[in-house]
Amino acid sequence: MASRGGGKLQLQSHTPRSNAPCHPVWRFHLLSPQQNSILKSNLKKILERLSDILTSYLSAEPQKSSASSWSFRQQKASERWKEARPYHLKCLIATEAVGQPLCWLCHEPAVIRCRECLPEEWFCGDCDVLHHKKQPLHNRECVIHGFSEAIPPTSCVIKGRDGYCIHEQACILPTVKAPDCSCEGTNFTILPGKPVILITINGRFDLHQPLRVCQTCQHQWTPDLKDLLRSGYWPASDTSSTLYTLDLLNSFQDLKVISPGFSRQAFAKLLEHRTKIGGRSGQINGDTLQRSFLEFMLHLRKTSSAVVLLSPAQPARQKCWLFQPMETESYIAFAETQALMILPFLRGSLWLKTLRCLDLWKPYRKQ
Known part of the structure; x- marks a missing residue:
């Protein structure tokens, strides 16, 4: 309560004189509308500041853990692929468009496309025969029907009176x-x-x-x-x-x-x-x-002057592979890891049968 001598207003708690326990009772002054507005403004600024701090903390936390979190990196990679998927599909469809290409040799309308001849990939019929005469192993595509169609090397495109047609060649x-x-x-x-x-x-x-x-x-x-x-x-x-x-x-x-x-x-x-x-x-x-x-x-x-021999008297997982030079009688054992790498490849195959037929199989055992 305020003192009668003109002192400042004080908040006092009054505890009733009773044996029963009770909480203290506080008395407050009511704020003026101006003070209430200032208080609300300050409180709003504090909350906005706390919200910014919390947002920056949450956005920085995944970056901190991305270097060590495999699942997070995989998730981000999937998201990036998903975002780029429409663009990749658009580019893939654009590559299938034929358009009106020209031969890079004679600048005539092209009818053959060879991706193995990049960057000069478009050819007319005559230039294709001339160029791929020495390159018959290239995979070529024909575009005379308005779309790319794979053709064998034994086929060539000839331009006639009625348009293009495919002929056989050796x-x-x-x-x-x-x-x-x-x-x-x-x-x-x-x-x-x-x-x-x-x-x-x-x-x-x-x-x-x-x-x-x-x-x-x-x-x-x-x-x-x-x-x-x-x-x-x-x-x-x-x-x-x-x-x-x-x-x-x-x-x-x-x-x-x-x-x-x-x-x-x-x-x-x-x-x-x-x-x-x-x-x-x-x-x-x-x-x-x-x-x-x-x-x-x-x-x-044989050209390496070596024959790999298998000793049947020893278990498969032991050092049983022997190295025999053709000119000498010395034998050197492979390491166990090398034997395990080669053994599944040769076991049950025609390799050992071929060695037996050629009298190269000898049941030597590592001493």
Whole structure:
């Protein structure tokens, strides 16, 4: 209560004189409208400031944890992909538009598109035949029907009176350069020779071996096995009617080492699918592929002067793989991790049978 001597107003609590416990009773002055407005304004500013502090804290917290939170990074990556999805779809559809392209060689209306010849990807019919005569393994697309359509290398586009039409042509297998003729002639003609099937990582190609004819002495040359090997091909049989590229065999070896359960039939189906995508056709024999591959690996080991031998007297998970140089009688054991890497690939395959047939299998055991 206020004192009678003119002192300041004080707040006092009055506790009743009673034995029962009770809370103190406070008495307040009522604020004027001006003071009430000022108080509300200050309180509003304080709340806004607290809200800004809380918002900045919440926005900074995920950035702090993004470096260590895998789930948060995956979520943000999914969100970014989702945001960019419409733009990616628009760009993908735009790439399928044919438009009115021109040949980069003669600037005539283009009808063939080859993405492997970037940046010069558009060709007219004549320039396509001229350019891809030495590049028959390129995947080409024809646009004469208003959309992109894959065509094999044995097809070419010819412009006639009634428009464009597709004709068949013979494609020659790319090989090493032919040796000089003994007559020292310089006029040669390269003709399609014996048909040959070439299987690459992009599938099957039906081609012809080159037949070079000297116009001076009429001497004919066709590549033999040495020329095919130097060109990067490996025969599927002794007749060399089917060839595999070394890149294909090396890729198959890498797949068998990384994934030993990957079957040859699945790999053959993969190659057939890629053949179909390229506008070509034809089957690929998985058994022939594996037999040729094992023969290639065997000769590769021979050229390295080494043969890998398996000792059947020891458990499979021990250091039972032996390294025998062809010229010596010494044996060196592989590390256990290397043995486990190679063992699933060779177990149950024709590799060990081939070694037995060639008298290269010897049941040596590590001493």
